[in-house]
Each structure stands twice: as C-alpha cells, then as structure tokens.
Amino acid sequence: LIMADVKTDDVNVRKTPRLAGEFIRGGIQRGTGDEFCYLVDDHAVARLMSVTGLGTDKLTTKTLTAENVNIDAYGISPDGTHLALLQTELDYSRDVFLWDRQNGKPAERLTTVNPQIDTxxxxxxxxxxxxxxxxxxxxxxxxxxxxxxxxxxxxxxxxxxxxxxxxxxxxxxxxxxxxxxxxxxxxxxxxxxxxxxxxxxxxxxxxxxxxxxxxxxxxxxxxxxxxxxxxxxxxxxxxxxxxxxxxxxxxxxxxxxxxxxxxxxxxxxxxxxxxxxxxxxxxxxxxxxxxxxxxxxxxxxxxxxxxxxxxxxxxxxxxxxxxxxxxxxxxxxxxxxxxxxxxxxxxxxxxxxxxxxxxxxxxxxxxxxxxxxxxxxxxxxxxxxx
Incomplete structure (x- = not known):
C-alpha cells in the first residue's frame, strides 16, 4: 500500500493520540505481518514510524528511528527484518544506512556520498x-x-x-x-x-x-x-x-x-x-x-x-x-x-x-x-x- 500526503484520519488511525495531527508521507507493509511502516513529519523531523492492529481496537504505534534522524526514503527486506534508510542528521546529508532490527544495534552507515562535507x-x-x-x-x-x-x-x-x-x-x-x-x-x-x-x-x-x-x-x-x-x-x-x-x-x-x-x-x-x-x-x-x-x-x-x-x-x-x-x-x-x-x-x-x-x-x-x-x-x- 502506497500513500502520498494523506492525513492520519484518511487511513483510519484516529484512535491513537500518538498519530493525531501528524502528516503521513508514504507507507509500506513490513514483511508478512500486520505492521505498517510510514514516514511522518513531526516537529521538524521526518520520522519512520510503524503501526500494528489496523482495523482493530488494539492499534499500536511506535517510532522506529532515532530522535533527531531525518528519513528521506526507506526500503524493507522481504522478510521484514532489515530496513534500508536514506537519512540525514546535522552533519551529513542523505546517506544510506542498513538497520538490522533483530540485533538491537544502531543502523550501519553504508555510504558517504559527499565526503567533502566532513572537511x-x-x-x-x-x-x-x-x-x-x-x-x-x-x-x-x-x-x-x-x-x-x-x-x-x-x-x-x-x-x-x-x-x-x-x-x-x-x-x-x-x-x-x-x-x-x-x-x-x-x-x-x-x-x-x-x-x-x-x-x-x-x-x-x-x-x-x-x-x-x-x-x-x-x-x-x-x-x-x-x-x-x-x-x-x-x-x-x-x-x-x-x-x-x-x-x-x-x-x-x-x-x-x-x-x-x-x-x-x-x-x-x-x-x-x-x-x-x-x-x-x-x-x-x-x-x-x-x-x-x-x-x-x-x-x-x-x-x-x-x-x-x-x-x-x-x-x-x-x-x-x-x-x-x-x-x-x-x-x-x-x-x-x-x-x-x-x-x-x-x-x-x-x-x-x-x-x-x-x-x-x-x-x-x-x-x-x-x-x-x-x-x-x-x-x-x-x-x-x-
């Protein structure tokens, strides 16, 4: 399921205060389960979030990425265990990271597209x-x-x-x-x-x-x-x-x-x-x-x-x-x-x-x-x- 520029009410998630008023920029199902991942503009940070229990009374949302990390795009492995993230922080711009959700470690940086920024x-x-x-x-x-x-x-x-x-x-x-x-x-x-x-x-x-x-x-x-x-x-x-x-x-x-x-x-x-x-x-x-x-x-x-x-x-x-x-x-x-x-x-x-x-x-x-x-x-x- 792909969505573009839709408010939370449009995807029937109004029951959760965590989502109220935020702005969804795109979404994709993770793996074969019922977890739905999406990008949200939240107080000047583009966050990657997920929701489970859509269409039920047990709706649960959580933020997947770190507090001040901006996610520009993402992809999910077929089994849902790994995410590729195109992300930005205060001192670099749009590099690719790989996150293994099972090992509990921070995402691993795979690219340095603009190494000159370090200087x-x-x-x-x-x-x-x-x-x-x-x-x-x-x-x-x-x-x-x-x-x-x-x-x-x-x-x-x-x-x-x-x-x-x-x-x-x-x-x-x-x-x-x-x-x-x-x-x-x-x-x-x-x-x-x-x-x-x-x-x-x-x-x-x-x-x-x-x-x-x-x-x-x-x-x-x-x-x-x-x-x-x-x-x-x-x-x-x-x-x-x-x-x-x-x-x-x-x-x-x-x-x-x-x-x-x-x-x-x-x-x-x-x-x-x-x-x-x-x-x-x-x-x-x-x-x-x-x-x-x-x-x-x-x-x-x-x-x-x-x-x-x-x-x-x-x-x-x-x-x-x-x-x-x-x-x-x-x-x-x-x-x-x-x-x-x-x-x-x-x-x-x-x-x-x-x-x-x-x-x-x-x-x-x-x-x-x-x-x-x-x-x-x-x-x-x-x-x-x-």
Whole structure:
C-alpha cells in the first residue's frame, strides 16, 4: 500500500493520540505481518514510524528511528527484518544506512556520498520557538555561522519553505534555497515553520485556510521579533527569500512591512485571481480562499500581495526569479511585481528568467545562477556599508 500526503484520519488511525495531527508521507507493509511502516513529519523531523492492529481496537504505534534522524526514503527486506534508510542528521546529508532490527544495534552507515562535507565548517543548527499569531507556539530552524559569537548581531535572511503543506527540517541541508550557503557566509538563516506547515497538528495546518497573507505572516514577523530580542538578528539588516509558496510569502512580507532591506522571491504568487486563472492548480486557490473569485473577491484581494501594495512601504530591493515554462505558478506573477517596482515606484528590482524551466529549477546552470544572484543581492544590501 502506497500513500502520498494523506492525513492520519484518511487511513483510519484516529484512535491513537500518538498519530493525531501528524502528516503521513508514504507507507509500506513490513514483511508478512500486520505492521505498517510510514514516514511522518513531526516537529521538524521526518520520522519512520510503524503501526500494528489496523482495523482493530488494539492499534499500536511506535517510532522506529532515532530522535533527531531525518528519513528521506526507506526500503524493507522481504522478510521484514532489515530496513534500508536514506537519512540525514546535522552533519551529513542523505546517506544510506542498513538497520538490522533483530540485533538491537544502531543502523550501519553504508555510504558517504559527499565526503567533502566532513572537511567543512558547518553552521550551528538549532530549533527556536516563539509565540505566534493568537498566542500559539510556533517553531522554526535557525542556522548560525560556525564562528558566531553569542551577543554579536548578524544580518539575517528569513528563508520561507514552499507548500505551504511542507516544513523545514532539523537537519543538514545544502541546497538552492539558502540553507548552509548563507549561514556559512556570515548570515543568520531563520526558517520558520509558519501556520499551514506540516508536523504540528491538523489545526495548525488547516488554520491557514481562508487566512493567507494574514495569520502566517504574523507568525513569521513575531519570530523575527523574537530573534531580535534574543540579540541574534540585526533589525537594520533583515532579508527574506523563498520559492513557490515561500516566494509568495516573500511578496506578502515586503508589501506588509518596510523592515526588510533585501528580498529574493522565486516562482511566487502575486495575485490570487491571476493564479486561479493561469495556474495549473486552480483548486489549490479555491480551497485556501474558500471560494471562487466572484464569490470570495474580498478574500482574494486580502491574500494578494499585488493588491496590498502601499507605495510608502513597497521599497524593498527585490530580486525576482521567474522560470519561463512554469505552469504551477506562471511567471506573469513575478513580471507584475517587477513592473510595479521598476516602472511605477522606481524601487530597486531585478527580474531573472530561466528559459524552459518548470516550477523547480533542475539544471545545474539554473541552480548556480540562482544561488549566485542571491548571494550577491544579499551581500550588496545587507553587508555593504553603502
């Protein structure tokens, strides 16, 4: 049995408190018994769990992997005694481990795909918590430079994950969305798991419906305030970046506030009506806006950064990334904001297009271009003395 992105209620396991509100990402039966294994997003960790007794009154669940080990994928031997795990921790990324469940020993590491990581000075990765919108607890991941001294204020880039039904994990990540690259370049990197993220319960996820560009924005802004109060982030050197829904939230934040000195928005929505009419997933918009443009027009407007622009605040230097063949979030979204910034408000903006690229940048050249542009953009506006 294979499942993708289904909540626990959908597989009839609501009887156990251990599973309530967690987010199942895939499952497979172990061996010939009745044990069912699956991946769960649970408080910024991708755990491998199992359940026995499905369809009975004796439902039992347990976590199979260590506390802070993230499991990206797994496989099970035919007799169910061995598991192959693709896992990540704080100091390595996605290596294969073999776990013999019968001998009681930790999983054995079989690969070192990226041995160069062992020679790097890695960022310090931690979890942070704060009171978000409505006083609810919100969690995020904070990366600090390896040589950071406590009490030294840092330029900080807020990195916003996509989805929104996703999360940033408590583990090592070196990818094109900021983590490791920026933190080892002298920045604090803050990755909030804002309202709508997975792994924090069903209410935390569904509270975003009908409240986009509102409740999650408050979650994020309060997290920034928390790190300023903790004397980590320099309030005069704040940046924000994201891709997909993270790009959308970047657009939201810079039209809400003039606190950010630089922003990088990739493949992000700017107008919900445009997104509903042009994007390949109109149902996503309808669900989150609780209706169609002609029945929920006010909600569409409130959720659209393009319709919330105030010329007195929309001055953040803005780097926009637009994949040329993106059908998920069509590039017209980014082109519209670029036109506003450059033609009507005369604020700093650059539009980078990626010919032939879909919603995700897959080619090496495109990924390198994105990372190079962003490094230069944040260095110019957050580190330059000009």
């Amino acid at each position: 790097w000075k890695l960022p310090t990765i931690s979890r942070v918590k704060w009171k978000g919108a409505e006083g609810d607890e919100v969690e995020g991941i904070l990366e600090l430079p390896p040589d950071h001294k406590p009490g030294t204020l840092l330029p900080m880039v807020v990195c916003l994950h996509g989805g929104p039904t996703a999360c940033d994990y408590y583990g090592f990540q070196f990818w094109i969305y900021g983590r490791t690259q920026l933190s080892t370049s002298g920045y604090a990197v803050f990755c909030p798991n804002y309202r709508g993220s997975t792994g924090y319960g069903d209410d935390f996820l569904t509270n975003l419906i009908g409240r986009e560009n509102q409740i999650e924005v408050e979650d994020i802004m309060r997290g920034i305030d928390h790190l300023i109060a903790e004397q980590i982030a320099d309030p005069e050197r704040l940046g924000v970046m994201g891709w997909s829904n993270g790009g959308y939230l970047t657009n939201c934040l810079i039209t809400h506030s003039d606190r950010f000195r630089a922003a990088s928005s990739g493949a992000g929505m700017s107008d919900m009506t445009i997104q509903w009419s042009e994007g390949e997933t109109p149902g996503h918009v309808v669900n989150y806006q609780r209706g169609l443009p002609w029945t929920s027009g006010d909600q569409y407007d409130r959720s659209s950064p393009l319709r919330q622009i105030q010329s007195t605040s929309f001055k953040t230097p803005l780097l926009l990334h637009a994949p040329g063949a993106d059908t998920r979030v069509p590039p017209i979204n980014s082109r519209a904001l670029y036109r506003v910034a450059r033609r009507y408000l005369n604020s700093p903006a650059e539009l980078v297009t990626y010919p032939g690229a879909g919603h995700t940048l897959n080619s090496y050249q495109h990924r390198l271009a994105k990372m190079t542009w962003e490094q230069a953009w944040f260095d110019k506006y957050l580190k330059s003395s000009e």
